[in-house]
Amino acid sequence: MAFFSILRTLCLLALVLVLLKMIMFIMKLRELRRLMPAGPAGWPLLGNILQVGRLQWVQFAKWKEQYGPVFSLNFAGQPVIVLNDFAVVAEFLDRRSSIYSSRPRLIMAAEILLGGLAFPIMPYGDLWRRMRRGAHEGFVGRASIAYQSLQEKESVLLAFHMLRDPHSWDNHLRRSSASTVLCAVYGWSSIDTSRDHIVDRINHIMHRIAQACLPDWMAKWKRDGKAFFETHNAFFEDLLQEVDSKMKEGTYEPCFAANLIEDERKRQGLSDRELAWLAGMMFGAGAETTAASLAVFILAMVLHPSAVKRAQAQIDKVVGRERLPTFADRARLPYIDAIVKEVLRWGPVTPLGVPRQSIQDDRYEDHFIPKGTLVLVNIWAVNRDPEHYPDYADFRPERHLDDSGELVDPTPGIHTQGHLSYGAGRRHVSISNSLSSHLDFLWLNTGARICVGKDVANQALFMDFATLLWAFNIMKAKDENGEPITPSLSDCVDEGLVFRPVPFKCSITPRFGEVGDLVRSATATYVGTNGIASS
Ligand code: HEM
Numbered sequence: 001m002a003f004f005s006i007l008r009t010l011c012l013l014a015l016v017l018v019l020l021k022m023i024m025f026i027m028k029l030r031e032l033r034r035l036m037p038a039g040p041a042g043w044p045l046l047g048n049i050l051q052v053g054r055l056q057w058v059q060f061a062k063w064k065e066q067y068g069p070v071f072s073l074n075f076a077g078q079p080v081i082v083l084n085d086f087a088v089v090a091e092f093l094d095r096r097s098s099i100y101s102s103r104p105r106l107i108m109a110a111e112i113l114l115g116g117l118a119f120p121i122m123p124y125g126d127l128w129r130r131m132r133r134g135a136h137e138g139f140v141g142r143a144s145i146a147y148q149s150l151q152e153k154e155s156v157l158l159a160f161h162m163l164r165d166p167h168s169w170d171n172h173l174r175r176s177s178a179s180t181v182l183c184a185v186y187g188w189s190s191i192d193t194s195r196d197h198i199v200d201r202i203n204h205i206m207h208r209i210a211q212a213c214l215p216d217w218m219a220k221w222k223r224d225g226k227a228f229f230e231t232h233n234a235f236f237e238d239l240l241q242e243v244d245s246k247m248k249e250g251t252y253e254p255c256f257a258a259n260l261i262e263d264e265r266k267r268q269g270l271s272d273r274e275l276a277w278l279a280g281m282m283f284g285a286g287a288e289t290t291a292a293s294l295a296v297f298i299l300a301m302v303l304h305p306s307a308v309k310r311a312q313a314q315i316d317k318v319v320g321r322e323r324l325p326t327f328a329d330r331a332r333l334p335y336i337d338a339i340v341k342e343v344l345r346w347g348p349v350t351p352l353g354v355p356r357q358s359i360q361d362d363r364y365e366d367h368f369i370p371k372g373t374l375v376l377v378n379i380w381a382v383n384r385d386p387e388h389y390p391d392y393a394d395f396r397p398e399r400h401l402d403d404s405g406e407l408v409d410p411t412p413g414i415h416t417q418g419h420l421s422y423g424a425g426r427r428h429v430s431i432s433n434s435l436s437s438h439l440d441f442l443w444l445n446t447g448a449r450i451c452v453g454k455d456v457a458n459q460a461l462f463m464d465f466a467t468l469l470w471a472f473n474i475m476k477a478k479d480e481n482g483e484p485i486t487p488s489l490s491d492c493v494d495e496g497l498v499f500r501p502v503p504f505k506c507s508i509t510p511r512f513g514e515v516g517d518l519v520r521s522a523t524a525t526y527v528g529t530n531g532i533a534s535s
Contacts, residue, residue, distance in 0.1 A: 029074060035368040036072040037081060039063065047074030054494070057351040057380040060084065064381055070364065080374045084381040086388060086411055086420070092375065093424040093449075096362065100375055101425060101449045104357040113208070115229045117277035120285050120354060130269050131278045135452045137263070138256040139282070144455035146254070147184050148327045151460050153526045154180045155467035156324060157190055160523040162472065163516060166508040170295060175199075177291035180460055181283045186243055187255030190527065198239075199287070205232055206284040207496045233273065240276040256282060286453045289349055290460055292500035296347035297339070297465055299487055299501045301474040304395050311335050311397075311469045312511070321512055324522050325466040327459070333466060334407050338397035340461045345419035346395050349498050351380035353423045356449070382420040385411075422451035471515050477505035 026044055033039070040063055042048035052073075053059050063071055064084040070092075073080040083089050092100050102124035105111075110121050119131040137143060158176040162169060178199045179190050188195070208228075244261055246252035257279045264270045270278065301308050318332045319325045325333070356375040363369070384392035388411045389399065400418050402408045409418050425448045451457070468474065476484035487504035510516060 025077070029077060032079060032368075032370060033072060033074060036079060036370075036373075037070045037364065037367045038067045039071040039073050039082075040067070042074050046076050047078075048080075049075050055492075057378050060376070060378045061381040061384070064378070075374065078374055079370055079372070080376060081369060082376045082378055084378045085385045086382055089377060089382055089420060089424050091364075093356075093377070097425055097448075099358050099360055099362055100356050102357050102359050104355055104374055112226060113228045115233060115273075115277070117233075117274060117281075119278055119281045123357070124359065127274070131274065132448070132452065134260055134264065134270060134275075134278055135282060136448075138259055139453055139456050141455060144459055147180075147456055148459060148463075150183055151180060151463045152326055154183070154190065154460075155463040156519065156522045156526060158464060159324070159467050159471045159519045162468070162508055163510065163519055166472075167505075169298060169506070169508055170503060173294040173298075174287075174291045176464070177294065177460070178283075178287045181286040181290070183253075183255070184456065185256045185279050185283050186239060187246075187253030187258060189253070201232075201235060202280060202284050203288060205280075206288065233276075236276040236280040237273065240272065240279055282453065285451075286457065288495060288498045289453075290457055292349035292495070292498050293343060293347075293457070293461060294464060295500045296349065297343045297461070297468075298474060298506060299489075299504070300339075300343055300346065300395050301469075302476055302487060302504075302506045303489070305475065307339065307395065307397055308469065308474060311339060311465075315466065315470050319466075319470060321514060322518070324518060325463075325470050327463065329466070330462060333462075334401060334405055335397060336462055336466045336469070337407055337458075338400040339465055340458060341400045341418040342395060342397040343461070343465075344417075344421040345383045345389070347501070348379045348383055348419070348421040349500060350421070351378070351499060353377045353379050354449075354497065377420070377423065379420045379423070417454070422454040422457075423449060425449035471511060471519060472508045473511050475507045475509075477507045 022045070029047075040048060040051065042051060051059070060082050061084065063082070069083065069085040069088045071082055071084075073082065083092055103121050105123050106121065110116060110118055114121075116122070116127070119128060119135070122128045122131070154176050157179075158172055161172040161175070165172075182188055182195070182199070183190060240257055240261070243252060243255065243257040247258055247261060252258050257275070260270070260275050260279060264275055314333055314335045315325060318329050330337070353376075356377070358369060358371055358373045358375060361368070361371045383389070386392060399410050400407055411418060476486060479485050485505055487506070488502060491502040492499040493502055
């Protein structure tokens, strides 16, 4: 009897202690929120987690109206700040980049399941710096030009598949983006269905990585533990090994992986395992983002026939109707580059970017921001910053052009991209490409987290947009009564970190009689008449 009464007293004591600890924790959090930038009040333990909803960026934009461009949240004890306009992004991610360039440390997800080798979500540190340098040398500035012939070829193949089966346009965009990045990384010739399982597998890994940004208790798969890492590690190592063997036989195609193997072995910078993951992550980060931006382009063209008309007039003048566009036409097709910028601004496919985490205590105006704060950049809201885009809801490529039709930056002094869809991470001023790329390299010491694939992505989007607009009319589909179907502007599909428009019907038809022959003969010069990759 006495034993049970002691046990009961001990249990009660333990309960009181737990309650006391919880109360102290809640009070500490309250005090912290009081010092941090103002933000919405939340529930006692869960904080604001249940208030954000599916389209978090839209809710964040509403809170911006109430609390200003920087506000704080509490995600079950994790302090968070959200940045919502260009000025605060420049303040935190450019001027204070040495504090705000890291990523949250996700022990179970990033370190155990992904072996600490997933570069896009890796906290700032020596391995990130070495991998970023490898990626930078392979993709940024002048290095991106090496991929232009591959991108021209993939655009022709994309047009070929569109011509054959326009209804499956979304599949063609996905195949084309996957193919472009895989060929750039591993030196393959254009992919066909036999490589689909590889694309599926890398996409599967990237979806897991996207979930890695969730707290451990929200993702059941994290319990799979080390087996996940071992399986996928072997997969990435095999892909790199294939390139290495071809290099030894002298049968390889120049590509990012081959350059990495050659340079890093000389420099002893990255181990074979690290190289294998770096190459795999470039595909993972680049393919779905580009494919989703292509889908936003189709949506924008369907909804804005005047932009299609103006683009096609410029293409007809510069390229004519006897050949397909190439990169040699780019300087004389500023309207197409303006469409690239406007598609990325208007429909950012990573509306909240990739989360950052601060690495030391900081002060902003009168507020305190503790070390370890999660930093979310509301790219969607920044791209609608009314100070730079008064008519932000409209799709208007002209905003990126001056009166003579040449490209200008609608966000002068802040960002040369004209939008924030590639993230941020170093001050962008108007400087030449090579100087910019040199500065990016120096910036590695303080953190240059902006998308490392942005130059390659801009090129791919330019070439695909120019080719599709040269070849096709892209319009609303009609329903059974002959009425045009207007696709939804706001619905989107959540693919982890990437959001794309919900699938919609549209009409993609050749613009003039010779398109079919010209596209078929261009395709044949690349892959031969019998060897055309099928989707
Ligand atoms: C339209 C296409 C693309 C979009 C919208 C996009 C967007 C982004 C964004 C928002 C970030 C986070 C930047 C930050 O934290 O500030 C990022 C990072 C990254 N992107 Fe892209 N991206 C695109 C294409 C590509 C391509 C084609 C590649 C590679 C070939 C690539 C490779 C990466 C990598 C490796 C990172 C991580 C960089 C780091 O953490 O240091 N991306 N991208």
